[in-house]
Amino acid sequence: xxxxxxxxxxxxxxxxxxxxxxxxxxxxxxxxxxxxxxxxxxxxxxxxxxxxxxxxxxxxxxxxxxxxxxxxxxxxxxxxxxxxxxxxxxxxxxxxxxxxxxxxxxxxxxxxxxxxxxxxxxxxxxxxxxxxxxxxxxxxxxxxxxxxxxxxxxxxxxxxxxxxxxxxxxxxxxxxxxxxxxxxxxxxxxxxxxxxxxxxxxxxxxxxxxxxxxxxxxxxxxxxxxxxxxxxxxxxxxxxxxxxxxxxxxxxxxxxxxxxxxxxxxxxxxxxxxxxxxxxxxxxxxxxxxxxxxxxxxxxx
Numbered sequence: 001x002x003x004x005x006x007x008x009x010x011x012x013x014x015x016x017x018x019x020x021x022x023x024x025x026x027x028x029x030x031x032x033x034x035x036x037x038x039x040x041x042x043x044x045x046x047x048x049x050x051x052x053x054x055x056x057x058x059x060x061x062x063x064x065x066x067x068x069x070x071x072x073x074x075x076x077x078x079x080x081x082x083x084x085x086x087x088x089x090x091x092x093x094x095x096x097x098x099x100x101x102x103x104x105x106x107x108x109x110x111x112x113x114x115x116x117x118x119x120x121x122x123x124x125x126x127x128x129x130x131x132x133x134x135x136x137x138x139x140x141x142x143x144x145x146x147x148x149x150x151x152x153x154x155x156x157x158x159x160x161x162x163x164x165x166x167x168x169x170x171x172x173x174x175x176x177x178x179x180x181x182x183x184x185x186x187x188x189x190x191x192x193x194x195x196x197x198x199x200x201x202x203x204x205x206x207x208x209x210x211x212x213x214x215x216x217x218x219x220x221x222x223x224x225x226x227x228x229x230x231x232x233x234x235x236x237x238x239x240x241x242x243x244x245x246x247x248x249x250x251x252x253x254x255x256x257x258x259x260x261x262x263x264x265x266x267x268x269x270x271x272x273x274x275x276x277x278x279x280x281x282x283x284x285x286x287x288x289x290x291x292x293x294x295x296x297x298x299x300x301x
Contacts, residue, residue, distance in 0.1 A: 151175025229258025
């Protein structure tokens with residue numbers, strides 16, 4: 001079934017001209033290969049992604065982890081680039097993407113700055129399919145990583161086996177995946193209803209430079225990942241910061257409790273309450289977290 005899926009995907013990609021970059025390596029450093037790609041998505045726009053993969057990826061099947069960023073962030077937010085490199089240095093292929101799409105396969109054009117949880121999940125699957133189709137990735141060894149709103153999309157992806165994959169491990173950093181975490185982020189239930197009403201009346205509303213359509217609000221309200229964690233039977237690692245005021249520690253723990261096979265890591269960092277120091281150039285907390293995340297994937301993928 002998986003071979004048929006990949007074959008069909010390859011044919012569709014070539015027929016629709018959705019490949020902006022083919023298998024290759026734009027830069028090599030310390031045994032890893034980095035490649036930027038623009039992939040045509042279901043909306044007929046382009047998803048910008050970066051592949052970071054061991055240099056010897058053609059020699060053996062590799063595990064893959066996709067990395068999902070938070071609200072109004074990008075693929076490099078909160079140390080995304082550093083984590084991708086660390087995983088690749090340890091034999092794990094990665095792909096991470098910008099959830100704000102591009103109108104054309106040209107990074108000089110402006111991003112749409114518009115997405116929903118549903119389109120985030122679609123991008124995660126799109127990029128996973130791309131890696132399975134073009135790189136020596138084992139479709140039976142796919143891992144998930146998501147932080148903040150990206151954690152919500154990651155939970156959705158894992159819980160519902162999006163794309164037909166049996167995901168083997170999931171790491172969540174400050175996941176905004178319960179019933180009211182994002183409403184709280186938007187200023188509380190009253191403000192949430194106000195933004196939602198304006199989006200319905202005007203077609204969209206902008207918050208922190210992200211264009212929120214009525215579909216965005218529906219995607220938050222219609223599916224609460226913390227209520228369906230029982231569907232995901234693989235190991236889960238949840239990381240939270242006692243100083244996090246964006247996604248409260250109790251929210252992360254509520255998400256953790258929705259899974260049966262779960263491990264948690266608590267940190268305390270007032271210097272980086274929601275970033276967890278993962279984007280710092282030098283940080284003992286970052287080093288510890290990267291090592292724990294890598295160890296978790298190596299043990300479970």
